[in-house]
Amino acid sequence: xxxxEWFDMQRQLDHYIESQHGLENxxxxxxxxxALLVELSELANETRCFKFWSKKSPASKAIILEEFVxxxxxxxxxxxxxxxxxxxxxIQTEEQKQADLTYLFLETYACIQRFSESMSFDDYExxxxxxxxxxxxxxxxxEEVQKAYKEKNEVNYERQQTGY
Numbered sequence: 001x002x003x004x005e006w007f008d009m010q011r012q013l014d015h016y017i018e019s020q021h022g023l024e025n026x027x028x029x030x031x032x033x034x035a036l037l038v039e040l041s042e043l044a045n046e047t048r049c050f051k052f053w054s055k056k057s058p059a060s061k062a063i064i065l066e067e068f069v070x071x072x073x074x075x076x077x078x079x080x081x082x083x084x085x086x087x088x089x090x091i092q093t094e095e096q097k098q099a100d101l102t103y104l105f106l107e108t109y110a111c112i113q114r115f116s117e118s119m120s121f122d123d124y125e126x127x128x129x130x131x132x133x134x135x136x137x138x139x140x141x142x143e144e145v146q147k148a149y150k151e152k153n154e155v156n157y158e159r160q161q162t163g164y
Contacts, residue, residue, distance in 0.1 A: 006146075007085035009153050010076035020160055029081055033116045036074040040108060043067040047138065049101035061139065068135050069148045073156070075131055078115075084124050091132045091142060104134045 018024050044050060046059040046067050058064065079085050111130045115123040135145060 003089060003091065004085070006072075006076055006149060007080060009150070010073060011080050011085070013073075013153060013156055014077050014080060016157065017160060027081070029078065029119070030116075032074050032078050032081065033112065036071055036078065037109070037112055039067065039071040039074060040105065040112070043071060044105045047101060049105065064138060065140055065144060065148050066152060068138060068140060069145065069152045071131060072145065072149055073152070075128060079124060079128070082119060082121075082124065084121055087121055089125055089128060091129070099137060101134075101137060104130075104137055108134050 018026075018028075043064065046064050048054060048056060048058045076085075079089075108127075108130050111123070111127040115127045132142075132145075
């Protein structure tokens with residue numbers, strides 16, 4: 001699956017949701033940005049990487065992957081809203097030194113903030129790459145993310161059809 005296919009799947013889902021809720025031709029950039037921040041927070045919560053006071057283990061890899069993919073949906077949705085799906089965008093796949101997860105989460109929050117202020121392609125690409133660096137640090141291969149994205153995309157349609 002190529003990145004263009006991800007954008008196409010997200011475009012179809014966004015169109016479906018917007019038409020079901022009467023949101024065609026409305027700017028949802030702020031809502032999508034806040035949704036991304038919420039999803040990132042839910043992801044951090046499931047990893048428990050910041051919970052120095054707790055001995056409880058992180059959630060299962062499957063749950064953490066599902067939370068990660070929720071963020072991918074909103075990153076793609078933001079890119080579509082700004083026409084960035086038509087630009088060349090890459091996911092860096094080379095291995096980098098694994099950084100502290102708490103640091104990576106804070107960096108990702110900072111990238112979202114910079115992007116929300118500028119809405120520039122450069123800041124979008126940086127956010128995109130930072131998010132996938134976080135995913136690699138969580139132990140996810142690109143293939144795992146692709147498979148989980150497709151599965152969650154189907155779940156999102158089902159949720160819309162059942163009044164979620």
